Amino acid sequence: MHVPPIVLDRGSGRPLSVQLADALRTAAAGGVLRPGDRLPSTRELAVALQVSRTVTSAAYDQLLAEGWAAGRRGAGTFVVGSAPGGPTVPAPRPPSRSPAPASVDLRAGSPCLEVLDRAAWRRAWRAAGDVAPDAGPEPAGDTGFQLAVTEHLLRHRGLPADPSDVLATAGTSAAVAEVARVLRRGSRVGIEDPGYQRAAGALRAAGIEVVPCPVDDDGLVVEALPADLTAVYCTPAHQFPLGRRLSAARRVALVARARAEGWWVLEDDYDGELRYDVAPLPLLAALGPDVVVHLGTSSKVVSPTLGTGWLVAPASLRAELVAARTATGTRPARAGQRVLAALAASGDLSRHLRRLRRELAERRGLVLHALRAAGVPVTGDPAGAHVLVPLPDRATEEVVVAAAAAAGISVDALARHLAGPGPHRPTAGLVLGFAAPARADLVRVLPVLGGVLREALDRA
Template identity: 80%
Template sequence: MDMPPLVLDRATGRPLAVQLADALRTAAAGGVLRPGDRLPSTRELAAALRVSRTVTAAAYDQLVAEGWAEGRRGAGTYVVGLAPAGTAAARRGTPRAAPERPAVDLRAGSPCLEVLDPAAWRRAWRAAGDRPPDPGPEPGADPAFQAAVAEHLLRHRGLPAAPEEVLATGGTSAAVAEVARLLPPGARVGVEDPGYLRAVGALRAAGVEVVPLPVDGDGLVVDAVPPGLAAVYCTPAHQWPLGRRLSAARRVALVARARAEGWWVLEDDYDGELRYDVAPLPLLAALAPDVVVHLGTSSKVLSPTLGVGWLVAPPEVRTAVAAARTATGTRPGRAGQRVLAALATSGDLARHLRRLRRELAHRRALVVDALAGAGVPVTGDPAGAHVLVPLPDRAAEEAVVAAAAARGLAVDGLARHLAGPGPHDPPAGLVLGFAAPARAELRRALPVLAGVLAERGRPASPGGDGPAVASL
């Protein structure tokens, strides 16, 4: 086995054998050496530490006498002593019970892996593996990835971008963090509220002040954007999590203000390919490439396993991002880029998107029909992989989430998507995802959820202690 660093100090006057025994004992107590690990032979260890074999043999004899190790005839010396209870090693060595998973996960944000063709997935990874390894870091992107994304954006999102204008990212949140680090410390960035909290976290971690902005049925309320911002982050094609599109009038107004006031629009197009009522909506980046930083990701249409997204932005932004990557040695991994490029080149990505749209449209219909039968309304555009179930107040929202969990269903309330206190009053509701479970699981779960919503998704009665409760 590979031994941990063992330091012997010849200037202390302590016998080297004692020092070595102490070091090995500490490694075993700390969990670096574990029961069953085979120690090097006394000859090998003596040569590695540049001491006599007498030293290593004496140290091993001491550990055997104490019960930390045992010699096995013809096989060598093995660690047998256990770490004392309560140490970090003991906690690591004792497997923790895995947290109990919900029977069905109806939280939004996960991809629909049931329609991902395993054979296509394997082919893409094999094709990526056929490429030779990179000789050095590349701050921009793999050329094949750039070409694939440029074609994807043109075909599926109507954005004409040259391959060299595409930068690879580690995903939307990583891209938001990179752009935020280009802003001066303390810069103010507006975000939709409710909105995508990982982007909010990335902004705050970069030292940016987050300014919550209200959203309504037409998306981001542009008139509520205060002056003095450095950027506005939004999800115009399918607002996360309310599920509405940014109206045409507000798109024009947002771009006009960005140009007039000198700030960027960070356009998160997390599931823009997944519209199944009309053609995918035009991108803000196509309307105003001079002020819009377009962000895309493979996580919602394929899998977070790839860990890859893309950025198309004005030249000064791309140049600054690439320079920061070169200066810090950071860059997105190339493996995911190559897999996505292979999927696109083979045509498997386009085929997958067609299957995915059909499947999600079918699942959304299942959700709407099941809840409508219980008298529960559903809002949100026919797009993506989630809907919003409006609820009368926060108490009803909390009651629904808790009651669903008691029945084995994991669901999210809108409260979990709030950026923080703000001047507006965000609505209450349930953000219901339908992509993660298998279709059979979804069918079983929907009647249960409909019952929970019918019982608990209404306001508390006047003078009562909470929502009316009925047993399922």
């Protein structure tokens, strides 16, 4: 058994398993490791290199897949020589240049996975796997999930509900699409503008006419809504993308108009659990349970891996949705539901939310400090995982997006969230997310982004 000297750079951005596979491959190609040499076991190599066995196993799996090594049952893993059909010596690399900066994603919409307790994540998946497989479909959703959502809504959103009131969904966009399919084809649905374009796309795909409706610093402008609507879609807790909450007066007015004119109100509470100053205003579903369809999701507070959300609606609409699922055989997968239920039952979900609120509140503070130090205005409520940086015009917006990309920073233009013509406030800006990157990357790029914005604003 022979192993060449291997040095792993733990400060590199490249995974340790990739570095290890590269080192062993280079040793085999260069003759340091010869055909027939037995490699140490993954456990022995992990101990020698002081890494986890996951690292060594992943490296060996890669070499086995490429043909540089072969496994013999009961004997171990052996060097083959060179990959089948491949060169014995790695091809020379072109002259080195300064590498392009790794992109840091500051677009809104991704969760903060850095604070997710991976041990809790694994426990929840194991607990979900301990449940017996389903013998048949359950259109409404897993009963454990319905109970977990009921408790979650009461504890974190102040909404009393019965488990039977809850339908599992595949997320808020999927829920909007389901509701749209039970509406009369050609119905008109009002949607905030600027607003969430996936919801608009789900409505249009179902044959619904989307009616852009203005928003301002107090949220959706209720008095500007046309009278001939079937439903209104809105994000009252944290308007996307402007980051404001719907005022109390407008909440009352919206529910009153919905009752008087026969609308459904689709309340997308995509990140309502995340507020850092005061308790959120009461949900629209609490004010108007007879006309409001409440939509929630685990994607922003845990991970889109679960593919799980929930819907709380009046009994008549729930019955239509369940009937449509039964007739078409469509329903959300139950695996993610059971994982979320396991997270909730163990208390790990509540602990995660506490960590998440603390981390995102601190990240928001970092964003405000860095950009305001550069003289850049920032707007939006102390909530959620994004802020808005208003810009004077579309030309400046395009310049900033391009300059940020050149600096290795992905940012999101407000223009992408505008649905229709007409006056809006503001019409240009950055929808700046701060949940996705590692905190160290966020701290590193914020001064760079501040400089990009300051230069563009000075030119404007």
